[in-house]
Amino acid sequence: MAQKSEIEWTDATWNPVTGCTKVGPGCDNCYAERFAERWRGIVGHPYEQGFDLTLWPSRLKQPTLWKKPRMIFVNSMSDLFHKDIDRVFVDQVFDAMEAADWHVYQVLTKRSSLMRNYVRKRYEGGQVPRHIWLGVSVEDAAHSSRIEYLKQINSDARFISFEPLLGPIEDVDLQGVAWAIVGGESGPRARPMEEGWARKIRDLCDRDDVAFFFKQWGGARPKSGGRLLDGEEWNGFPWQVVPEPMLRALQPEDA
Template sequence: MAQASEIEWTDATWNPVTGCTKIGPGCDNCYASRFAERWRGIDGHPYEQGFDLRLWPDRLEQPLRWKKPRLIFVNSMSDLFHKDVPVSYINSVFETMESADQHVFQVLTKRSSLLRKYINQRYQESVAPDHIWLGVSVEDREHSSRIEHLKQANASIRFVSFEPLLGPIGKVNLGGIAWAIVGGESGPKARPMDPKWARELRDQCLRQDVSFFFKQWGGPRPKSGGRTLDGEIWDGFPVHRMKKPMSEMFARS
């Protein structure tokens, strides 16, 4: 079901798909997999199948029933562009998002080439609506090609989540990117994030006019290391690209 979220950069989560498979080092200690596998084999539990991929058609229209505008993270417990999610089902998810334009939807994937292919087929003569933000996760320099795939997609608002940040990204061209999120890994096997990596990304965002959001340092728990970077809270959002100020669209505390 759709739920209020403790993730700092969103208001709620919506999971019309759950479950996934690992495709890179950023997936090694996946929080969603760790959570879901606790319930494997428990009859009647939403995660009785653990983290195996599952479609939830009965959840497809949930955002249409939410009248109050909110930021919605799509598939916090999966990846919409997993190769085993049928295109027809992805179409249904996009139809809901297109209709529920009182919200902003945040779609995040590691499968960047599949995102690019789908978006460019769906919006051949235009771009995705500006209330559907499209993003990719990048954990280190070796996976930065995902950013280029995203830049090639017909999107209005593009964002990159550098979380968990597992290594330096180096110099990166963020042209066409509206928003960057940076965060360290959390959980019992969390790998530390070097402050230099976060500062390097922050400084590049500032130079390239990209909204910068510092989510967390990480550690055994998400809030273990706090959220300040060089003594400041960085809560940048791409508000300059939205139709209304954030304060008018969302009730954020």
Template sequence: MAQKSQIEWTDATWNPVTGCTKIGPGCDNCYAERFAERWRGLEGHPYEQGFDLRLWPSRLAQPALWKKPRMIFVNSMSDLFHKRVPREYIDRVFDAMETANWHVYQVLTKRSSLMRSYIQRRYGGREVPSHIWLGVSVEDAAHVSRIRHLQEVNSPARFISFEPLLSPVGAVNLSGIAWAIVGGESGPRARPMEAEWAREIRTICDRYGTAFFFKQWGGPRPKSGGRILDGEEWNGFPWQIVPESILLEINAA
């Protein structure tokens, strides 16, 4: 069963794939790896293989079992566009999301060029269904090319997670980006985030009309530093891209 999430910007997580490999500095202190490796070798545990990549076909039907609409973070414990995930399996994940279309799915990747290629093959010039949100992680200025790859995807629901934010990202172009999430790193080796880096992104969001969400300062634990930036919480959310049928269900709940 997928799990209710403690992540501030979603309702639940769904992991039809688990495990991953590192591809940049944002992965150095991966929380998912740290959690999964605690259980390596424990027979019968979902993470008995640690953080080795694993496909879970048995989980593909889970979203259809949830009748109440919710925001679902897809693969919080992996990356759907990892090069070792077969395209046919990614098709099955997208089929499941398209079938259970009363939910909003938040798909986040660091492998932005592979996501772009897959989406262009699957949908051609057609727009990605509006209940499937596509996002990229950007931790520093060296990886802002992921934003351009995202902008080349035909979707009204593009988002960026600047987490863990490890350095200034500079004057990024957020044209066509609906939502930006900013957060510091958490864990025993957390690297600090400077307030000015977050403020810079907030200013850019204002310029482009991008909703700004400040998730955390980070520290030894995710909530160690709280969520207050310049005296307030920043809970921007792109309600304008939530499909109307889902929005009505959420408001009625």
């Protein structure tokens, strides 16, 4: 069964793939690698293989077993568009998401061009199903080209995770993006995030009508610095792209 998540912007995680390799500075202190490597060599543990790239066909049917609608972060412990994952298996993951369509799936990648190419081919230029949200991770201005690849995908539910935010983001055009999440790095070697970087993204979101979610300042632990930006919590969420009939199940009464 998928695992209940402590990540503020999702309900649960589902990992049909685990393990990955580094593609940029945002990967340097990867929390998933740090967690998985603790268990390397422990026979019978799900991470006996550490953070080596591993496919889990036995987990493909897990979403169908969860009857209540949930926001599901897909592959919190990997990247579905890693170049060494066979496209046939990626097809199977998408098949599973399409079959259990009462959930909302959040698919996040740093390999933005591979995601764009895959979904263009799968949906033949048509729109990605509304319950499958596709996003990119962007840690600094040098990697903001991932946003342009994201915007080339035919979807209303595009999102960006600026986490860990390691540097300022330029005056990028966020029009067509539904949601932006900002967070500082956490862990024993956490690199600090400056207030001005987070404010800049908040202001860009306000300009381009993007829901803005401020996750954390980070530090030694995820909660070390709290969640307040300029004395407020920012819990923006793109309700306008949540498909029916899931909206009532996911939306709080006061939203």
